Amino acid sequence: MVSPGRRFRERLRTGIDPSNQSRQGRQYMKRISIRLGLTLLILVALAWGVERFSDANRYQLFGKIIAKVHTEDKVIALTFDDGPTDEATPEVLKILADRGVIATFFVNGIAVERHPDAMRAIIAAGHEVGNHTWSHRRMMLVSPSAVRKELEPTDAILRDVGYEGPLHFRPPYGRKLFSLPLHLAREDRLTVMWSVAAETFQPDQTAEDIARRVLAQAGPGDIVMLHLMFRGNANSRAALPVIIDDLSARGYRFVTVSDLLSYR
Numbered sequence: 001m002v003s004p005g006r007r008f009r010e011r012l013r014t015g016i017d018p019s020n021q022s023r024q025g026r027q028y029m030k031r032i033s034i035r036l037g038l039t040l041l042i043l044v045a046l047a048w049g050v051e052r053f054s055d056a057n058r059y060q061l062f063g064k065i066i067a068k069v070h071t072e073d074k075v076i077a078l079t080f081d082d083g084p085t086d087e088a089t090p091e092v093l094k095i096l097a098d099r100g101v102i103a104t105f106f107v108n109g110i111a112v113e114r115h116p117d118a119m120r121a122i123i124a125a126g127h128e129v130g131n132h133t134w135s136h137r138r139m140m141l142v143s144p145s146a147v148r149k150e151l152e153p154t155d156a157i158l159r160d161v162g163y164e165g166p167l168h169f170r171p172p173y174g175r176k177l178f179s180l181p182l183h184l185a186r187e188d189r190l191t192v193m194w195s196v197a198a199e200t201f202q203p204d205q206t207a208e209d210i211a212r213r214v215l216a217q218a219g220p221g222d223i224v225m226l227h228l229m230f231r232g233n234a235n236s237r238a239a240l241p242v243i244i245d246d247l248s249a250r251g252y253r254f255v256t257v258s259d260l261l262s263y264r
Contacts, residue, residue, distance in 0.1 A: 060176055063185030068195035069221035071263040074252045076222050078103040078244075079194065081132055081170065083111050083229030084118035091237060092228050093125050099244050101254045103127050106170040106192070109134035109154030111229075112161060119161050128256035129158055130168040130192060140175040147183045166258050168192045192257050194225035199236060207238035214243050218252075221263060 069075075083089065084107055096103055105122050107129060112119045122129065133139065133150040142150075155167055169184060170192045184191055198213030199205065214224060228237050244254070 060181040060191060061178060062181040063189070063191060065181075065191040065193060066223075066257075066261070067193040068223055069260050069263050071221040073263055074220050074250070075255050075260060075263060076218055076220075076224060076247060076252050077257050077260040078224050078226070078254055079106060079130075079170070079192070079257065080104070080226055080228050081106050081172075082136065082227055083107055084115050084122060085111065085229045086115050086118050087231065088229045088233065088237065089115070089118040089121060092240070093121060095237070095241050095244070096127070097125060099241070099248070101244055102256055103254065104130055104168075104192075104257045106130040106132035106168075107154075107158070108132050108136050109150075109157050110136075112154070112157050116161050119158075119163075123161065123163050128165055128168075128258060129163050130170055130257070131155055131158070132170050133172055136172045138173055138175050139171045139180045140177045142179050144179050144183065147179050151183070168257055190261075192223065194223045196222050196224040198239075199227060205235060207235040207242070210236055210239040211242040211246070214239070215246050218243075218247060220252075221260065223257065223260070 078101065080092070080103060084105070095101075105127055107119065107122075109131075119129075131151055131154045134154045135150065137146075137150065139147065139150065151169070158167065168190045171180060174193060176191065181191065196214055196217045198210050198217070210226075214226075218224060224243075226236050226240065227233050228240065247254075
């Protein structure tokens with residue numbers, strides 16, 4: 001602690017009060033800390049906002065997007081993400097065929113390349129197919145060239161295995177921001193999201209819980225999203241017939257995404 005006498009002598013020598021200088025230093029550091037804190041808070045808020053906007057189901061910066069069709073007709077589109085796989089595709093197709101249901105499969109190009117017979121079986125059964133990128137990468141902060149590398153080879157391989165229908169697009173994890181919507185808009189291509197999603201991807205979620213969540217949410221014009229293609233999706237596959245049977249008993253019909261669009 002500086003003594004009063006020493007402080008007085010220092011003030012006479014320099015014309016500066018050491019205690020005032022110290023106080024000013026503390027005030028300066030406080031102002032810097034406040035500014036840094038506010039800057040950090042703004043950056044966090046911006047990051048949160050971008051993240052929330054990137055997975056918005058009903059709007060994007062460019063092009064057309066749909067998550068639901070507003071109609072009083074009791075029609076629902078079942079959509080399945082990922083795959084195909086040799087392991088799960090036959091089971092899924094049998095569930096659908098036994099009930100006369102048509103669905104829309106959003107598939108990954110790399111999986112089509114690895115399991116072309118499974119993809120051909122989906123096409124032969126009359127289901128609609130959509131592009132879900134080549135490698136299932138997040139498409140939020142990507143370059144235009146990365147968008148092309150994910151979409152164009154997937155389109156090409158789907159045509160190569162015999163699919164001739166419309167190729168709508170669904171982004172993995174629902175993520176999109178600038179480059180992806182702009183690319184789709186330039187191609188006049190639809191981004192298909194969803195209005196009903198029940199899977200938590202937690203190991204303790206049962207088939208009954210998945211079915212209950214879907215049935216509680218589903219209504220006219222909804223697009224239901226499920227993941228059925230991998231070993232970890234066994235409960236979702238088990239929920240599928242329950243979902244179809246219950247909604248059918250309520251008078252719902254199942255249509256492809258393209259057919260659902262005609263109800264707009």
